[in-house]
Every structure is written in structure tokens, then in C-alpha cells.
Amino acid sequence: MLHSISSTVLCAAAAVAMAAPAAAQQIDDRRADSLHAAAVELHQYPDRLVEAARLHQQGAALRAPEDPRAVNCLALAGHLLYYAKRPGEARKVMEEAADRARNRGDVAVAAQIYVYAALIANSDHNAREAVRLIQQAEVLSASPLLAASDRKNIEARIGRVRIGPR
Numbered sequence: 001m002l003h004s005i006s007s008t009v010l011c012a013a014a015a016v017a018m019a020a021p022a023a024a025q026q027i028d029d030r031r032a033d034s035l036h037a038a039a040v041e042l043h044q045y046p047d048r049l050v051e052a053a054r055l056h057q058q059g060a061a062l063r064a065p066e067d068p069r070a071v072n073c074l075a076l077a078g079h080l081l082y083y084a085k086r087p088g089e090a091r092k093v094m095e096e097a098a099d100r101a102r103n104r105g106d107v108a109v110a111a112q113i114y115v116y117a118a119l120i121a122n123s124d125h126n127a128r129e130a131v132r133l134i135q136q137a138e139v140l141s142a143s144p145l146l147a148a149s150d151r152k153n154i155e156a157r158i159g160r161v162r163i164g165p166r
Contacts, residue, residue, distance in 0.1 A: 035059035087124035
């Protein structure tokens with residue numbers, strides 16, 4: 001009997017623990033839209049690009065995993081961080097955008113963003129990360145899910161990346 005009760009308690013605890021990550025993310029499109037609008041307002045101020053990027057990241061965190069607007073917000077945040085001369089942070093945020101696009105099945109967008117992240121890594125003299133990110137893009141460019149035109153575009157972008165010192 002004691003074994004049965006403790007098994008039941010363990011199973012219930014495991015179920016709660018597994019549900020926690022899903023419940024932890026609060027989906028709030030209205031708040032995300034508001035954060036996005038506030039961030040866009042800051043784009044015109046070069047000294048506030050980091051703040052705008054943070055707002056875009058916060059908005060993306062409030063979007064559902066399958067929402068493409070989250071990918072757009074993260075990619076925009078990555079660009080803003082790069083313009084704000086924070087290439088390390090920019091690369092990480094770009095990679096997060098690419099990962100999120102890949103996870104939702106948007107292979108073409110994911111591959112393109114991995115290329116952008118590789119370019120940022122390369123500009124930051126981080127050849128190891130640039131190579132790793134290009135490899136991610138190459139894997140995705142071979143996907144049967146890609147249209148031939150998307151594959152050609154991605155391969156052309158990859159071909160223009162020159163990793164190493166300039």
C-alpha cells in the first residue's frame with residue numbers, strides 16, 4: 001500500500017514538473033504587440049537601440065512557439081544589437097531566432113538567419129562560431145522542405161560568406 005501511494009505521488013509530481021515549462025510561458029499577444037510598438041518607436045534613436053532590442057526580445061518571449069512574429073522580433077533585436085556594437089549578444093539573439101524558426105518548421109527563414117548570425121560572428125572575429133552557424137545553414141539548405149528557389153538563394157548567401165580575418 002505504501003509503495004502504491006508513493007508511486008502515485010511520484011507520478012503526480014512528475015506530471016506537474018513536465019507541465020511546468022508549458023505553463024511557465026505566458027502567451028500574451030496584446031502585451032507583445034505593445035512591446036513591439038514601443039520598440040519600433042525607439043528605432044529612430046541610435047542611443048536607444050539596445051533598449052529597443054530588449055523590448056523586441058521581451059515581446060518575442062510572450063509569443064506562442066509557433067508564432068512567426070516571435071522570430072521576426074528576435075531577428076530584429078539581433079540586428080539592433082549588432083548596430084549598437086554588441087556583436088556577441090547580436091549573434092546569440094540571431095541564433096535564438098533561427099532556432100525558433102527551425103523549431104516551427106520554417107526551414108528557409110531559419111537558414112537565412114543562421115547565415116546572418118554567421119556573418120555577425122565573423123565580424124566579431126569568432127571564426128569557430130561562424131563556421132558552426134554556416135554548417136547549420138548548410139544542413140537546412142539540403143532540406144527537402146525547401147523550394148528550389150529558396151535553396152538556391154540560401155546557397156548563394158552561404159557562398160558569399162568569407163570566414164576569417166579580413
